[in-house]
Amino acid sequence: MSEFPKIAPIGLTGIVVTFAGAMSDRANMAAIAFRATLDAEDWPEISETSSTLVSTFLAVDLVDTPFEDLHARLIALLASKDWYSAALPSGRKLWTLPTCFGTKRAPQLEEAAQAAGLTAKQALTSLANSRPRVITLGYAPGQPYLGPLDPEWNIPRQSELTPQVPAGALVVAIQQFVLFTAPMPTGWRHVGQTAFLPFDAHRDTPVLLTPGDEIRFAPIEEAELTALEATDSLGGATWEALP
Amino acid sequence: MTHALIVHSAGPAVSLQDLGRTGTIAQGLTRGGAMDRLALHEGAALLERPVTAAIEMVGFGGVFETTQDTRIALTGAPMQAHVDGASLTWNASHLLPVGAKLTIGGVTKGAIGYLHIGTGFDVPLVMGSQSAHLAAKLGTILSAGDKIPLRPDPGIRTGWHLPTSDRMDGGAIHITRSIQTDIFGENTLERFLQTSFSRDARANRQGIRLTPDGEGFAAAGGLSVVSEIIAPGDIQITGDGAPYVLMCESQTTGGYPRIATVIPSDLPRVAQAPLNAPINITLLDRADAIALEQRARAHIKALPSLCQPLVRDPAQMQDLLSHTLISGVINAHANPFEGDHP
Numbered sequence: 001m002s003e004f005p006k007i008a009p010i011g012l013t014g015i016v017v018t019f020a021g022a023m024s025d026r027a028n029m030a031a032i033a034f035r036a037t038l039d040a041e042d043w044p045e046i047s048e049t050s051s052t053l054v055s056t057f058l059a060v061d062l063v064d065t066p067f068e069d070l071h072a073r074l075i076a077l078l079a080s081k082d083w084y085s086a087a088l089p090s091g092r093k094l095w096t097l098p099t100c101f102g103t104k105r106a107p108q109l110e111e112a113a114q115a116a117g118l119t120a121k122q123a124l125t126s127l128a129n130s131r132p133r134v135i136t137l138g139y140a141p142g143q144p145y146l147g148p149l150d151p152e153w154n155i156p157r158q159s160e161l162t163p164q165v166p167a168g169a170l171v172v173a174i175q176q177f178v179l180f181t182a183p184m185p186t187g188w189r190h191v192g193q194t195a196f197l198p199f200d201a202h203r204d205t206p207v208l209l210t211p212g213d214e215i216r217f218a219p220i221e222e223a224e225l226t227a228l229e230a231t232d233s234l235g236g237a238t239w240e241a242l243p
Numbered sequence: 244m245t246h247a248l249i250v251h252s253a254g255p256a257v258s259l260q261d262l263g264r265t266g267t268i269a270q271g272l273t274r275g276g277a278m279d280r281l282a283l284h285e286g287a288a289l290l291e292r293p294v295t296a297a298i299e300m301v302g303f304g305g306v307f308e309t310t311q312d313t314r315i316a317l318t319g320a321p322m323q324a325h326v327d328g329a330s331l332t333w334n335a336s337h338l339l340p341v342g343a344k345l346t347i348g349g350v351t352k353g354a355i356g357y358l359h360i361g362t363g364f365d366v367p368l369v370m371g372s373q374s375a376h377l378a379a380k381l382g383t384i385l386s387a388g389d390k391i392p393l394r395p396d397p398g399i400r401t402g403w404h405l406p407t408s409d410r411m412d413g414g415a416i417h418i419t420r421s422i423q424t425d426i427f428g429e430n431t432l433e434r435f436l437q438t439s440f441s442r443d444a445r446a447n448r449q450g451i452r453l454t455p456d457g458e459g460f461a462a463a464g465g466l467s468v469v470s471e472i473i474a475p476g477d478i479q480i481t482g483d484g485a486p487y488v489l490m491c492e493s494q495t496t497g498g499y500p501r502i503a504t505v506i507p508s509d510l511p512r513v514a515q516a517p518l519n520a521p522i523n524i525t526l527l528d529r530a531d532a533i534a535l536e537q538r539a540r541a542h543i544k545a546l547p548s549l550c551q552p553l554v555r556d557p558a559q560m561q562d563l564l565s566h567t568l569i570s571g572v573i574n575a576h577a578n579p580f581e582g583d584h585p
Binding site: 008009010011012013014016018020021022023035047048049050051052053054055057059062063067136137138139140141142143145157158159160161173174182184187199201207 | 265266267268269270271272369378379380381419421422469470471472474475476477481482483494495496497498499504505506507529532533536537540
């Protein structure tokens with residue numbers, strides 16, 4: 001019997017149901033589907049839920065609610081169907097985001113290419129032709145983890161944090177992108193720069209991306225990026241409905 | 244007319260903080276709120292009202308004034324505090340007369356002080372909270388010229404204090420195992436528990452770094468673990484081997500492995516540890532951690548009964564002066580609930 005799905009307490013404040021030991025599309029979809037079911041079940045002990053790359057998180061006060069009580073009920077719910085064959089939600093979007101790869105605006109393209117065993121030009125082509133999916137929002141409000149990228153992009157994080165990359169930065173590691181919504185320190189390599197903010201509290205819709213959406217990063221020159229940055233927090237983003 | 248707290252000057256990290264947000268983790272927004280949640284409960288007990296937002300002051304306070312006589316309470320890390328030259332007792336409630344300048348300087352112990360006002364601030368909720376979430380750029384730090392509207396305050400009691408807390412010097416921190424403890428291996432965990440730490444200079448509302456007195460720590464394959472949900476208090480090991488205790492404004496998820504989780508009721512002690520304060524870590528099993536947490540919750544419930552009137556020590560004439568000032572004005576407030584409380 002597989003060790004997954006695995007149910008474990010996290011501190012005294014929640015429970016994590018993990019569907020795989022490494023990122024996989026199937027585990028990601030299972031986590032999203034299981035979360036939707038838990039939300040529909042509406043157990044009073046659960047104050048909120050979320051899904052991460054391969055897990056569903058349940059906020060539970062484990063001081064008042066013994067872990068063992070929920071553990072038994074979660075096992076029963078998990079056994080009720082095959083969570084690994086869940087479909088992606090409907091209403092997904094394909095976004096096109098103008099992106100400046102490399103240059104002084106995204107200074108780690110060459111370093112990342114080297115880690116992936118590519119030339120800088122090959123790296124740019126590979127990343128610009130990718131169409132990664134929003135697999136989860138996290139790390140900062142509305143901020144997407146995107147993947148999976150081609151296998152050569154399974155590169156490790158840096159051992160030291162970069163003290164700060166700007167908002168709109170596209171960073172890469174472990175076959176994924178993150179598109180930063182605010183200036184942040186990061187262990188991932190900064191390969192692209194957009195003028196798009198995934199979260200803007202002053203925008204009508206602060207959070208624009210939803211798990212399941214797909215994104216194309218269309219290459220632009222530095223000057224074009226500068227011009228887009230002078231407009232608004234959409235940064236020239238457009239979208240079409242996915243079938 | 245709406246009354247307000249006027250900020251004449253403010254230290255570098257002064258912001259409005261309540262207990263933070265719930266229900267926003269799925270959107271990638273952590274709870275945020277006060278770094279020292281116990282200090283909010285202490286302020287609420289001193290002012291005899293529910294917990295509401297307070298001014299959080301990291302390291303240094305500022306100069307404040309109100310446009311009407313206003314009850315205040317000072318909790319968390321003790322700071323030098325004066326009203327028009329008269330010193331104020333910390334961990335106590337006072338009356339701030341209209342027009343008087345409240346000057347709050349640097350911490351004398353601990354790291355983060357709190358200024359509570361009457362029944363709180365008349366500020367709209369954003370995503371369910373009045374807190375500035377600085378990492379998420381929701382709200383901002385406070386600065387000179389800010390005027391924060393106040394709610395009407397029916398309360399009257401001032402001049403009461405709470406016993407001094409022992410959480411301002413670092414010390415013993417209790418942890419439980421996390422979902423990633425096992426990938427460090429028992430030897431590394433054992434060495435972690437035997438290591439003495441001190442609070443590093445690198446600390447903010449996202450996390451507080453601890454400096455080990457020996458080598459750093461690493462998990463096998465630790466730099467490529469799958470990004471996973473973060474619980475407040477998770478102790479993350481970054482690439483250089485030093486642990487960070489993740490605090491209220493951390494990310495919702497993170498890919499650096501976490502060796503353990505600090506229990507919630509010890510997070511105020513972590514938040515208040517001053518620079519270089521010693522931190523010693525003890526691993527608890529679940530049952531013992533729950534017992535400690537229950538004790539901490541009982542303490543919060545008991546706070547109102549621990550409040551005592553300030554002793555009027557004639558040797559502290561300045562203090563006496565401020566109390567006299569207080570009793571002269573509080574009668575101006577009508578309290579429809581006076582005598583109604585147990």
